[in-house]
Amino acid sequence: MPSETNIGVVRGVAVGSYGQTILITLRDLDGVVQDVSSYTGTRTAIARPPAPGRKIVTATVSFNSDGTDGVVSFSWASGDIDESGEWELQITLNAASARVKSFIGRMPVVPALQEDA
Amino acid sequence: MAISFVAASSVRVANSNYAQLAHTISSGSDILLLVAIALTTHENRVSSVTWGGTELTQHHEGGENQGDKAWIWVGTIPLDAASGAGTLVVTLTSSVGRWCIGLCEYTGVSQAADPFRNSAVTNSGVNPSYSLATATDSDGLAVSAAALNSGKDATPGDTERVDQASASPTQRIHMMEASGTGSPVTMNASNFADDTFYVWVNCLQVPQNITITPAQAEVVTSASVGTVIEGTDTIIIGRTASVIATARVGAVAVIEPIRADLIMNVTEQ
Numbered sequence A: 001m002p003s004e005t006n007i008g009v010v011r012g013v014a015v016g017s018y019g020q021t022i023l024i025t026l027r028d029l030d031g032v033v034q035d036v037s038s039y040t041g042t043r044t045a046i047a048r049p050p051a052p053g054r055k056i057v058t059a060t061v062s063f064n065s066d067g068t069d070g071v072v073s074f075s076w077a078s079g080d081i082d083e084s085g086e087w088e089l090q091i092t093l094n095a096a097s098a099r100v101k102s103f104i105g106r107m108p109v110v111p112a113l114q115e116d117a
Numbered sequence B: 001m002a003i004s005f006v007a008a009s010s011v012r013v014a015n016s017n018y019a020q021l022a023h024t025i026s027s028g029s030d031i032l033l034l035v036a037i038a039l040t041t042h043e044n045r046v047s048s049v050t051w052g053g054t055e056l057t058q059h060h061e062g063g064e065n066q067g068d069k070a071w072i073w074v075g076t077i078p079l080d081a082a083s084g085a086g087t088l089v090v091t092l093t094s095s096v097g098r099w100c101i102g103l104c105e106y107t108g109v110s111q112a113a114d115p116f117r118n119s120a121v122t123n124s125g126v127n128p129s130y131s132l133a134t135a136t137d138s139d140g141l142a143v144s145a146a147a148l149n150s151g152k153d154a155t156p157g158d159t160e161r162v163d164q165a166s167a168s169p170t171q172r173i174h175m176m177e178a179s180g181t182g183s184p185v186t187m188n189a190s191n192f193a194d195d196t197f198y199v200w201v202n203c204l205q206v207p208q209n210i211t212i213t214p215a216q217a218e219v220v221t222s223a224s225v226g227t228v229i230e231g232t233d234t235i236i237i238g239r240t241a242s243v244i245a246t247a248r249v250g251a252v253a254v255i256e257p258i259r260a261d262l263i264m265n266v267t268e269q
Helices: none
Strands: A022-027 A043-048 A057-060 A071-074 A085-095 A098-101 A105-109 B004-025 B031-039 B046-051 B057-063 B071-079 B084-107 B121-124 B140-148 B159-165 B172-177 B197-205 B209-212 B228-230 B233-236 B246-248 B258-263
Touching: A085 B258, A105 B258, B004 B031, B004 B159, B004 B172, B031 B046, B031 B140, B031 B172, B031 B197, B046 B057, B046 B071, B057 B197, B071 B140, B071 B197, B084 B140, B084 B159, B084 B172
Parallel strands: A022 B258
Antiparallel strands: A022 A071, A043 A057, A043 A085, A085 A098, A085 A105, B004 B084, B031 B071, B031 B084, B046 B084, B057 B071, B121 B197, B140 B172, B140 B197, B159 B172, B209 B233, B228 B246
């Protein structure tokens, strides 16, 4: 079974941070790593800020290796993560004739002690 | 590796400011062409001397600075690992009635812009006989070139490689070398007349090796930021060499990725 502290929760993102690689292992409810290597179409990470009515931010998702190990990677761009709080996160993968989406995970964004320059 | 003579070529020219001299280069290494040109007067100067379109390096030009006297031009070009036929092209500032070109090919010579070790020795004079000795160098070969005019001649005392005369009244170019490396070159000249000859002498040197040794090279599999890695290499003067003497490990930051699991059903249950 995957670690309960990390199931569905992406920890470590702070407000104003960007460029840091985020590795997501995609598993089923039994904890089995999912082979997503056939999803060679558009792959996207979608995050919704906590404040109501705010637009989502997206990032391009890549296979960390070839997708057979269920691990995908992405990173946020500068300006994407601009408020602290409980963000929601979902991964969408596309194949030629299919689209799969992960459960919505949590991404608690840590506040910053001072504003970025 | 000692300096060795390979071959010589020469030509006489009449009433022209332009001449070509064909020569076939050997397939040896550290090749040097030594070229000497004898003119009638100092007023008609050498304008250009090329081999394969590349200008030779002029090492000396001089003579009796008056009237219709002997005048000499000496130049070289390194030709590392060159082979095959080529053409020396000489252009003067104006047409000269009678002039001569001599070319000597040597191997085992420094490929630097200045392949000579000792200072040039030049002389002209009126003595009917003349002996000229260079400072010797165990790694060098003393060479000499003499320009004579007005039909005069000389009998070199050492190994002669070029003796080229023009049409009468003759201009003449002699090119000589010492009997071996480390020996002086002499010209026991006879039949020299007044103010009619000019002699240039110098000493070719073998390629010079230097070693740069800031520190012994070592294999570095990992190093912290700012570490200076140094090595050794050998540079031969006159040859192109790429040397990496030092390398400083650059600052590379490694940031650990954020890791997490998300639930996604891809495989059928």
